[in-house]
Each structure stands twice: as C-alpha cells, then as structure tokens.
Amino acid sequence: MAHDNGSIVSLRGPIRPTRGPWEFKGDEREHVAPTHPALTPTLTPLHNPTENPSFIHHVPEFIPIPAEKIKTTRRPDHAMVDYQVRELTFHAAPQPALNLQVATAPQPQPEPPRSQAQRLPRLLPAVHDPLPERAVEPQDSKKRGLAPAEGLVVSPFTANEDRLIVSAYPRYARPENGQVNGYVKFNWPSRAPSRRPSGPVPVPSEDDVEDITPNVTRSHTASRPPTIMTLVNPGPAVSSAANGTVSPMDLEGGWGNTSSPMLMAGSPVSFQDTSQIFIAGDPKMLPPQFGFQAKMDHIDRRLFEFYIKNWCPGRSVLSNTNLWLKDLAPMHKNEGILHAIQSLAGVYIYDYIPDERIRQRINQRYITADQYFSTLLNAPESRENGKGQEVITMAVLLSMQDIVLTERRLKKPYNPRWLEGFRQGEYFLQATDPGARYWKNNNVQYNELRISQSIIVGRAVILAQPMMALPSPQTFNPEAEAGRFSWLLYGTEKDMFEIHGGCGFSKKLLHLMSQVTYCAGRLQQEPESTIVPITAKFLLRELSEMRQWSRESKDWELARKYPPTIDWVRDKADEVIIDSNQIMTEVTAEAWRIAAIIYYQCRLLRLPRNHPEVLANLDDLARCIRIMPTSGSHFTAQAPLLPVFFLGLLATEPVHKDVSMDWFEQVVQTPVRSSVPPLYDALLRIWGWIDKEVQIPRDPTALSKNIGKRYPWWEHLVAKVLEAEEETLCLT
Template structure:
C-alpha cells in the first residue's frame, strides 16, 4: 500500500469510540552501593557531577499517597497536579547529599501528572511535501524532496530500509486557521494485502521494522476485515494469492493487554518514532530493548504516553490528551513504587524496569520543552537519569574489559548504561565544576565504570543509543574529571600526564559498527577524518555505514576539542584547536539534516561546540546552517531551545571571553593558564533560565 493514506482518519478513531470500550483491569506487576559522602555541593547546576542523591520530597511537589484505583487503567480526568512550591527547595547553589538509607526516593515526574495538553492547540502543521523525515518518520504525501535530504535508492520515505511509516490520508482540517493544503489520495493496488502490525507478529521481534522492507502501518489496518482470498485461474500462474490471514487474535504475540487506542500508540512508537532514533538497527535500544519490555505495565504506559505526545502535536484532540495523561500517570505511579521498594536495589529485573521507565519519562521531559523546569529547580530529565545512575551502580556486577569475569550482561543492561551515561556525562561540559573543597577524586575516578563492561573490542563499537562508542563516552567523563581535579590542585602532575594519555587514546581511536568496518578492519586504511577531507565539497552522506562512521568521528573530534579547551585551557584561536574545529566542521558539512539517514543519532553536542567555539565565521556558519535546517522540520525535539541558547551566547562570548593575541604563548604548567571555559560556563549559568540539554 502507498504510504499516503492519513493520520487524521486513523487518529480520529481515537476520539471517543475507542475510549468507550470496556477496559480490562490490568494488575500492576510487581546495590552494594557506596554511600555518597555528606557535604555541600555548589549549585543545582552541578547535579551531574555529584553522586546520586535523594530528597525527602520532590523539587516541585510534596509526596502524595498512591490512589486506591491502582490496578485499573485510569478512565476519568486525572486530578490536577499539586501546586508549585512558592519557594525553591533550599538555597539555590547548594545541594545537600543525603545517604541512601535516610531518605525517601521521590519521582521527579510526580508534579507532571495530568498536566499534558492544557494548552489545546496544534503545535505543528504538516510540511507541504507531506513528509516528516527527521526525528520521526511519517509520510503524509511524497512530492518534493528536501534540499539536503539524504540520498539513497529512491527518495521516498516509504522505500527506506530503516523506516516503516504510518500511512496517512489527508482530510479536511478541523482548524479554521489551518494552512494545510489538501493532499491527493493515492490509488491502492488490488494486490495489496493486510500489512503486518506488531500484534500479528508471534515473535514480537521489533527490530525487523528497521531491517526489513517498509510496510504500511496505517492505524485503520489494525482492525481491517480480512479480504477474500484471490485465486487466479490462469494456468501460467504458479503462485496462488491467498489474501490476508484470517481470524488472528487481536493480542496474538503480545504479552500485555492493549485496547484499540493503546495499540495505535504502541504502533506509532514502533514504526514511526523508533526509526528516527538511530540508523543502527542492532543497537537501536528504543526498539531492540525497551519495546521488548512491553509486558511491564509501567514501561508500556511510558511508551504509549511518549507516542501520544507526538501525535497530539499534529492532531490535538481531547481523547489523545486524556490517554497521554492516563498512561503517564500509570508509568509515574509504577516508577514511584519501584523507587520505594527496598528489593529494587537487590533485584536486577526490578532495577531494569525502574531504569527503563525513568529513561522514557526523562525523554518526555527532554522533548516537552514547554514543560521543563527552570532554575533554581533541577531539570526533571536530569533527576530521572541521576536516579537511573544510582540503580545502575547498585546492580553493577563489576565486570570490566581489562578484568573479565563470568558476568553476562544483557543487551538491555548495556543499552541502559549507554543512554544513562550519555545524559549524565554530556550534561557536564556546560555545568560548573564541583568546588575544590568538596570534590571527591576517589568517587569520581570510579564513576561510570559500568560503561566499561565487555571485551576491549566491544569498547570501540559504535552504539545506536549515543552514536559513538562506550569507550569514547567514558573518556568524556574522564576529561571532565581532569578539569575538576586541576581546579582542585592547579600544580598537579597527575592531570597533565593523564590528559596526555587521553589525548593519545583519542588520536589513534578507530570506532567500528555492524554497518561498516568491524574490529581490526576499522584500523586499516584512511581515517574517517582523512576520508571526509577527500570527498567533493558538495558531497552528502548517502549510506547508513558512512553516516554512522562520520557521526562517531564528529564525537571523537569533539572530545579532542573539549580536552584541549577545558583541561589544557588552550584558547579558541590556538592552532591545535583551530585544526580540530576545521575537521569537525568538515564532518558536519557532509551530513544530511533530513532523510532516513538522519536520526537522533546526529551529533548535537559537536555541532553546538563548533558553533560556540569557532572564531572563523565560515566555521560558525556550518553550525548555524545545520541548526537552521534541522529546526525547519516540524517535529518536536530538544534542538530548538539549544539553538536559541547558542544564538544568545553568540551575542556575548567574544566580549566576555575574548581570545588572546596569537603571539601569546600558553603558560606552563597548565594549571597556571586562564580557565576560560569555566568563565563561559559561569556566564551560561548566570544568563540562561534552565540547564542546557545537550542530548
């Protein structure tokens, strides 16, 4: 079936009819941890540096007892969220570290219950070419390709091997101010059979949606009556078309009850949201690991509420809003129960469920930019990932690549480590370093050690959860550690030695993936940077393998720049920094900003770093062009607020942190040099209303 049949008809089915169905009762299924040292930490903006901590109440609301109707899906309007406290919790700039054993763990998302969609308006209009091919993959109609859309065999999203899309059909818009143009309904071939959907797959192997051919996932197809078998009498025909399968149970292959609306939300997540996360099918954790946990009530509810947010952006109907709030309520309730269940710390299965729910709800807070908490409150997404870090540490089996054990970590645990580590580690570059008097080198040295599970070869495999290798992610945390250690002891001889080792590791690092060269083969031939320099000026990446390699290379170059600037304190106009920025700009130039090779795997922080540090207008314009093209796609993401912050930073960075004269020689040792990166962070902390989200 053509991909052009429409989301309006499909979603309008949610408006009342599905909600009137009788909903079954759904029973809610039911770390040697180092004690964080007590002490005072500087600022809520340094939360990513401190050990996981807890408070006896939410930053935004008091504790509320769970409702009595726990075992049922909420079918009625949820109670309004508790009022925001009139005063921030404690003095801003000071974070009390409480031990695990004297505090109540509180969900950071409790105050969001029932709050989604209060402003009922359409957030985005569909593009004129009918195609949303960025962080989600949806096709309303297919006419004209975007200017920098990635190229492959065929320009239609429906031909993508990575994306299985939601078929849509244009209908008259219900908004009097709509600027939508009517779309022509495509013809449907009589040979088309019923498209498979997740509930028809007995194995529920959702990864097939990223590696197999694209098929329609129209919501109306889920309940379509089976077509009559077609038999051809032509003797030359060797194949008899049997038509669609008949009388397949609605929930065949699934391990959780879903009514019609819930199945639509789950299908949207599988077919339209997950393909926009990564081009790496093998390590697309949202699909390979999180979707497989749909038998968990809390995980399934979190997935469905996340999907509903995106649908509501284009069709703000009340039934979708209510369902998003209901499912969010269930997910948050399950998270709160797990947080306060003592067995969660000792049971890896429960910890995995908690971490997955926290990650999904944190992702909602990241993309719901209009609902983010502003200073002096900690962002909910950061608090959610921080709690996840605690439980990863609590259930860490201690296996490392240099000291292998018999511990067998699942793909889920590896993926959780990557996604949590990415959020926590990449929050640090634009946050203040912890004060020298409270910085704990021993704790920080071993922090994020759970990223180093596996063989040495595994360390350099590019993971779809972050777009680069676990080893490189861990090096980012070590760079921040070195900067904090140098602030604590400017005359340290350990930091220069360690930073030189990290720099050498970064220079020779070759990352690999299942899409491109593997293991030792990645170390042979031209590096990705050398290859990027050699391609034509107007070249645009057109394969998943190249996109994966160039993205990982951009992250490697960003790590080198981060080390040069924050630890070595080299100025922005230093020749070494300029050379690294130039190579980074070249990698970014050849990446598409839309199309099915563009996903959330794109190097957001490296692009931000290029725009922030470049003194050459041409290099800065590379970053600006990337941001302009990405935000032009009408889809919800964390990019617009970060781009707005970057534009504000351009107005003052050259004045408050001017580069020195080129003739000035950096002082030795490095601890005597001007810590200009910290000056930038200080200005950002002073001027911006919220913690920057760089993921």
Template sequence: MVTIPNTGAIPINSHLPPKEQVITAPTTGALVLIRSPFYDCLDTFGTFPTQYIARPPEGFVNGYIKFAWGKDPQPGMITAEILPNGETVPMDLSPPIDSSNTPPMPAIPPYAALTPLVTDVGVKLETSPSPTNIADFTPSGMDYSGFSTPSLDSQGSSPISSNSIITYQNYQNCQNNPQMLPPQFGYQAKVDNRMDRRFWQFYIKNWCPGRSVLKKTNLWLTDFASMHEREGVRAAMQSLAGVYIFDYVPSPKISRRVNDLFRIAENRMTELLNDPEAAGDERKAQELITITTLLSMQDIVLTERRALKPDHPRWLLGFLEAENALQRIDPGTRFWNPDNIQMDSLRIAQSIMVGRAVILAQPLTPLISPQQLDPQKEASRFGWLLYGTEKEMYEIHGGCGFSKKLLHVVSQITYCAARLQQEPESPITPMTIQFLLDELQDMRQWSSESRSWDMAKKGDQTIVWVQQQPDGFTINTSADMTEVTAETWRIAVIVYLQCRGLRLPRYHPEVIANLDSLARCIRVMPTSGSNFTAQAPLFPVFLLGLLATVPMHKEVSRKWFSSVVRTPVRSSVPPLFEVLQRIWTWIDSDLPLDNKITPESVSERNHWWETLVSLVHDKEPETLCLT
C-alpha cells in the first residue's frame, strides 16, 4: 500500500477534485490507499509546544467550555436540582466569582465518575474515589470493563435512567442505607478504561454546553453524541475532549491516550474512505461525516498544529470530504419532488456543520476562476441546505446560530460574485444579487426556544429591539441571545453582499449604516457566562473590524475580541484576532479610501473585495478559519 499525499491546488470555492477514489497502481496492480487529511497528525499531539493554560484564580472556566475547579463541602460530592421537566441540573458549590458581569455557571467538575443516589432534596451525584490530578488517571488503574457511555434522550441530555428512579416508599425503606447502582447501569457502549470515562464526561458535561445556548439543536450533544456506540465516533469525541484537558493538566499519559484515540478515529475514517459500499450506504456515510467533522474541529482548535501554506488546511480538506459524502447521499437525487423530502435531525446537523465550515471559508478566499467556473454546478451546490418547509428553513439552529436558509444565501453571494467576474455584462447576475438583498432585508428567523415562527413573521426585525436598549445593556437570557445572534449574522451577510456582490466600497453610507447596526448588536452581547457559547457570531465581529472606517466600529470589534481571549480556554479566536490586528496595520495604506463616486452599473465598480482577499492571502501564512 502507498499513500496519496494531499498535494495540488484545492479550489475552496469549488468541489474537491475527484482524487478521492481507490485506484490501481499501473505497475503492481496493488490498490492505492486513500488516507484522510489527518493522517500526518498521528502521534503528534504533545510533541509541539503546548498552550498550557493556568487554572483561573476564581476556579471557573465559563467560555467555550464550562466547568469549575472549586472545592465541594464534602469531598467527591456535588448536588443536583431536579427541574419540573425532569432534567437534572448540577448545583455548583464552588466559591462565587467576584464579578457582576460573569455570573458563576452551574457546572460539574470535569473529572467526576458519576453514579446516582436519591435524597429528599433531589439527586446527589457521588463520585467514586479518584485522584485530584487527572495526570494520575491510568488505563490500568481499575477494572472499568463494565462501564458504558450514557444513552441520550430526545433532547440530547444524559438524564439518570428512568429505571433508576426510586419511589417514595422505597426511599423510606432505604433512607438509612442507600444502595448504589452498578457503574454500567442505564448505559450502552462499553468504555474499558478510566481515562476514557473522564474524557467522555468532559465532552458531555463541559464541552457540549459551551457549544450553543439552544438545547434542542445543540448537535454535538443531541445528534453526534447519540452515535457514541460507533467506536470511531466515540474515539473522536474523547480525543477532542482530551486536548482541552491537556491544556490545564499537561501529562504524557493524557497525550498518549489522546494520540491513541485519534488513531482509532483516523483509522476508521480511512477505512470508510476506502470502503466502496460507503458511497451508497447512508449509515456508513453518516459515520464518515461525523468522524470527519469531529477531527476537523480538533484541527481548528489545535491552532498550533494547523497546516501552513503551501499546504492546505486539514480542517477544510476534511469538511470538503464530508461535503462529497453529503452529496453522494443527497436525498434530492432520489426523489422527484424535493419539497417533500424530510430529513432527520442528524442529517440536518451534518448539513449545517459541513456547509458552515465550507461556505464561511469562501468570503476571504479567491473566487474560482472564470475559466473553471461551471455555473450550473456551482449554482446547485449546497442545495441540500434547502430541503423542508419555509418554516424549517428559517429556524435558527444551534450548530451555527442562524438559519440554514441564511447560510445558503452566503454561498449564493459568493457564486454571484464569481459569475459577475465571468460575465460582467450580463444583467442576470445583478438582478439576482438585488433579489438576495431584498430577501435578506425582509428575512425573519425564529427558534422554538425564543419565539414562534408566526410571531417572528408578524414582529419587527430584532435590530429594532436592540436599538431600543439603553447604553451598557447586556443580554441576560438565552432567548435574547439566540435572536440577537441570528440578527447579527443577517446584518453581516447584508454587508458581505453589499461589498462583494454589489461592490460597494466600505465607506459607502449604506455599508456604514449596516456596520453601525452590526456594532449595536455586538455591544449588547456577553463575552463570557452562561449565555456565551460557540454560537457567538465570530465572523460578523471579524467583519466589523475588517471593514471599519469609523473608529467606534473598530473599537467594538477590538473590545469583543479582547474580552473573549481573556477567558482561559482554547479556541480559534486568538489567532483570528492576531490576523485582524495585522490587517489593521496595512489595510488603509494598501487599500486606501478614495471616496470616488460609485458608478451606477455594478460591473463598472471596482471589485476591491477581491483585492482585499488577494492581500490577505499573500500576507497571512494560513487560510483563515472564520468559524
């Protein structure tokens, strides 16, 4: 077997070249093994300079992950409150954070092995004896062969099994001598060592809550974690969690286990890439897409290990592989009427995650050349985002913080910009761009966790509510955070359309007006706390700073980035903030504000955005990750 290296130009604004196939070597007749984009990462974790993150003084990390280091009144014991809907919410017993802006986030200590007990005040989650330092956890320490990972309910949480509920009478009988359940009770897939348990629990209890304020569509928990019975998927999740734990407790034992789990996931991905049945087998394709998404996410957050130019970013190559898999099992190719296609939540989640990564890589990458552009092919790309009713297409999803319809519009803007470059005199493309602009200006997005579709259609745009808030106001509910985040994205997409589609300069009054609305939305958003998650609008904040010609706009962007990076947690934000600060040093000189009159015809206007993209591409060492 030989390995096909990841070489050659990969047009980000086009499909992955058709090299993803098993071929026969011309001389030996042996099959050529297709390797995943992550093959060269095997056994490399822990070999590069680590981003060791010191424990925060107040004991809380309340940003893109959520956990507490605080001490409990009784060692190994934390309490949990039972809500009316039956959900179990951990009650943090650590000292409160001395900050009015960052309330303490209820969190489970990240390395607890949990077994349920019942008391008269609720549920206590008792931990088995364990060392306080995760570096002391070893795979051979105790026999956990019976342990399994938790099954998930329809909302994606990991509640205590209904079989473990003790009636009031039984409780009275065992009050003085409660009986502990076996560790594997109410669980499914087996996990054979102690460290893997800790990784899994960190993923479920600490990483997933930092992904989205929307519980029903937090796909990392509701959809991906439900696939934990598949070893490759589970290993990818555990490896990802181990990366974060290593930041706080760097240990050779942890790094070795992260590498072992990464190898399991990568080997399974390679196996699926070389499986001829995977192309038409929806179950295998879904497994491939999920593993690829998780490994791509790990490549995104492992910023110190990202591939630099001329190599292509592994995270993007991974998502392009996933896009190909989605296309192969596209239900639209098998049904006469796409309007009647119904997709399950996993398919929707995968479509959004893959589409989000690939589509949001396009705004700051060069357009596909006029010679290579296939209008029919590119116009239909990402069509799998549009299946469902109008109501379903405009629903805000926790995987991206806005609707899949809005995500599809971003791809259409990029396509129109490429078509305008290919046929500058055609009147069709400017008309299409104007149609997209009208749609964006009237767009209403909704979430069942904030307001209904009917209320959204009848109500004002969310920006109206934002403009009514007093100076210094900060969002303090998940419902408001959901709606303002989606509105921030809508306005940012309008700005992107104006600048790249309509070629309006960044100092144009209409662009500045929308940037002002964008700044207003960003100013009311928290940058840490229970309502701050990865659902936060990273690209809109970056766009505000990138296009700012008004000092206040740049300051709003700077303040958001500065505040977010202060939280001691790994993320893709710090390198993007560094990029933005470097751009500020040259954009006004290399792309000056000429204040010339804007021509009436779009084709006659200066396509300055492409000059900006070219400058960023030449000056930055890697492809920007805007997610």
C-alpha cells in the first residue's frame, strides 16, 4: 500500500491503468492523427490562433519517472530500439499509480541513401568543419554548396549522442496563475486534486488561456487494493455558452476522451473492475480511426497535438500566414516531417514533464527524422525544378529544434547546426527555383508553401549576417551575390510588401536587409567604388518610403495612402500597451523597418552610433518596443527580437538601453524555452566592453564624404563579438 512517508513500493505484473496526459497502455491500439482543418490545404484552420487558442495541460497526478528507475528490454524483432517496461520501483506518493506497460509501435526505417551514378554537390563535409578565426558568412556559390563536389551530402543534425539529455527535475517552475502564455501557450494546473465544477464555467475572455483538458475523478475499485486508483473522465459538466464559445469541459482533443472512460482495449483491468467505472456519453457510432490521416500511438498523437494547439499559436498573430500551421503541418503525412514535428514539440513538453519515456520517444523521433532528411538530401528529385518541398521543410523543422534546444548547440570551432540547416534550405530553394523559366518576377508561378519556405529560410540566413564578418575581398563574388535570395522577389508589388507571419514583416524588407550586407561587402572589396554610393541612396529611398500591409489589417491601397505607422506611435504615451493583433502587426513591421534603416546607417554608411540620424531612429525604435506586450495573446515569436537587440547593442543613451533591457527581462520570465535567454546573456556581456572597444567619437558628424574612407566600426564590433562569444549569435 502506498503511503506519504516515502516508502519504497515494488510493483510487478499488470498495473491498473490511470490515464493522465502521458499515461498509456502496453497494447493500446494505434491512433492516427486527427483530420485537423488546418492540415488540409483546401480547408480553413481549426481555429484562429489569435483568438483563445486551445490549450492542453498536464494532469496534476503525474509523477515523473527518473531514467535510472526504469528497467527495459529490447525487442529483438525490430530494427529500432523498442523498449518495454517490465518492472518499476518508485517512491510512493499520494498520487494514483501509473500504468507503465509500454509497447512502442514498430516504426518503419527509411532506406539508407544509395550512391548515385552522378556525383552530387556537397552541402556539408562528412565531419563538422571548424570555424575560421572569424565566423564569416560564406558568400560565393562554391562555399554554399552550389558547385559540384564529390561525395554524398551530409546532414548537420546527425550526432552519435542522445539529442535530449536526462533531466531529473522540470526545467521551469509553475507560474502562480498557471498560465504559460508566451512563445508557447497552455494552461499549467497545480498539483491540487481536481474536482468537477459545481456550477457553470465562466466564458473565457479574449486574453484568457483556455484549458481543453477534461477534469478527472478518482474512484476505488472493489477487486484491487485501495492504493490503486483509476482515472476516469466525467460526463460533460456544462454545455456550450450561449455566445458560441466552448467551455473547457466541452472541447475535444484533450489528453482524454470526454465521452468514454479511460479504459481501452488491452488494459489490464478485469470485467469486475469495469463495473466500478462511471461511463458517460453516447456510444461511439464511428470507427475508431475515422477521420484520421497518419497512424500514431498515444504519445505520438499528444506530441502532434501539442504542436498544433499550443506551439503554432505562439508563432504568429497572423492566422492566414502562420506557416507552421498552414503550410508545414499539412505535410505531416510524410513520416520524416511528422517525426521532426513530434521531436520539436517533445522538447518543450520534456521541460515540464521530465519523464524518461518521453525523452526516449523524442530521441527516437529525432533519429528517424534525421535519417529521412539524409535520404532526401541525396535524392535526385529534391533538386528538380519546382520540387524539394519535403527536404526544405525538414531542414526548417530540424534547424528550429536546434535553435530552441540551446543547451545542445555546437560551440566554436564548429558551425552551428541551425545555420547549416538553413543554408541547406537556401541551397535547395536555389536549386529548385522555378523563376529561371520566366522573364519577369511577377509572372513566376508559386504557391503559399513556396513563399513560406522562402521567408523562413531567408529570415534565418539573412538575419544571421549582421553579426557575422563580411567575406574577405579576395573571395567575395559580386556577380553571385547580386542574385542571392532572388526567390524572395517573386510576385507583384503588392505581394512584395505584405507582412508575413513567418517573420513579422514583408519579404521585400527582408531582401533589402540582405542587400545592405551585400553593399557593405562590396564596399570593403572596392572602397573607391562609385556604384555602391548610388545603390546606397536607392536602398535608403526604398526603406524610407516603404509601406507594409496585412490581410488582417489595412489592405494594400489603404497602407499606401496612410502615413507611416511611426507617426501613430509617436503620439502614444509611454505607458500605453498594444491590445490588438492588428496594431501589434503594424507596429512590429514598423520596428523591423526602422531597425533595417539603423543597420543601413551603421554598417553601410558607417555612421557612428551617436550620430544624430542614428539617435533619431533609435528613439523611434524605442517608442515601438516600449508599447509592445511581452506576454499574453498578442505576444508571439513574431516579436522583433533583432530590433530589440540592436536597440541595446547600439544604445548610447540610458533610455534606449533601459527599454531593451526591460523587454528582455520580461520575456525571459515566462517559463518557456526560446533563443532569447542566450542572446540576452550575450548582450549583457557585450555591454561590459563595448564602450571601451567601440569608442564614441566626440564629433559624430565629422565624417568623410566618401563612405569608403570612413572607419568601418561595425566590422570591428563584429570581430570583437566573434572573439568573445562561444557561438554564433542567433537573432531569430
């Protein structure tokens, strides 16, 4: 009998099932992924991620199981390591016992890449290349893998160690209100015993975090000791609200089924036990796999649901262009993409539930996803014109996992996996570019998936350039660089300036930022160039006159007629906080535009950071950042991380530094992993030496008219950052 005194209990044989969010049975039938409306390209999304997205929570009765407590055996009849729990010894706690009879469903292995008759380009060497003394953006096509080389293409994500290491404790503590409403959105209940509500559940407001998990009750059984409890689901507590809002009790897709008890085929429960279980709801009239698209067992389905319902809503406030949900999720019928999605979602879940079974599943899914990715890297069809969607999507998903799994990033002298993965995505976008068949960019035929892939890949590669050294003048190839990222320019003028949820601003602005880096490299190669100053004036005019628009805000015609958004921001008081997705979208895009102008002024024009024009733009940027929320339903990964970093990096006035610091401090308080904490730590270290290493001139306006003769202080700053930091800064 389990007691609260920490006694040791040894359980052998069948264990009565208790169904919490991550509890499952040994021979439970396979489930398949739900036909989510957002997973079918021709249908509308399941929900608007900006309006009370569905949230799952973790059942308070769950007891994490340390890795050393689980005894496992390997099934000899399967190629993969398939663990089955035979015996468990654990410290008793006043919680219901766990059902730990696991049977991982066999997963098909991808065929190893076969050698091709034609030698394929090498994107990465067989081993990780050490970084040179300075991390330099490979500018010429040969270094980016666009020139033929011998050997097979190698995945940068292949490793001989577990991707996710053992954790004995949760990574984050539960917030007081139980709401995690930042880059991931879900409800985290306390460990207090859950009870059925005695009255109607209040309708959640727009800013509330909605919990979709049905309440569970405990009931003792007659044929088993009273220490073994069975979790069952009650019937629906309340009905839908009059206004159409569904209360948490009525939502489907939680960890359990609200219309049936947590008892399924294969459970080690006798017929006598079933008489003690309360069964509610109508009998099922449809086959158990009706409406599903991909086969998944219990854990896999929960991982996928977490991605759809809790991770994707934290990516963008723009539902129409949330590429993670609208474009990438429907590709889950590809097993490699599905495993990459599940592995990415599992990294977040393990932070809150450090259970060994979850960790093993995440590592298994990561290995198989990387194997599929390696196969696609060397598949001839991945390089055919207009194709390559699968390999690009997998590069994006695996790179994103490396971005958020900050503790497993490669340090110097190795190149970061996330950057190499996105560079491979850039290579395949170029290799499969359909634009070569058209005379005009606005005639190129493309789909939404291609646009989303171009933006998310271009965003990662282009935004890494500001804090990387320019290529040496000897290796810089102006002809090749002039056409780099050209696949961002397809479409009409209206298409160019649409704000996309994948980056928070328009793809035209993204391309202009790459052109600033290109011109800076060209100026370094030829300081007396007469073309670069002319191009610089053109870039400034484009950045100054740019108007960005969104389908969920002002349309293109109105955006062109209205004054710039910064005029509206300047009129707002400092204590005002944005409370609508429309305004958040417009101000975020404006912050990116201002940050691009600052980057243009400092790196290309070589204006010192205390120059009056730079200070004026820093002041406008600070006004935009100050009124932005740092958590809640309007805060997502669309937030302007790089502009906030620029604001703190280039600050010469205390007010600018304070705004940047306040934003970082508030964002890192949310208990969710992201790329923000390591970037903030790097910024704190930079503040310790920047005023000594990058001195502020007394007369910032005393500059040569020839920009090629001005002091390139930005390059000196980047060189110092690369020398002082252990890894390449991730600004996405």
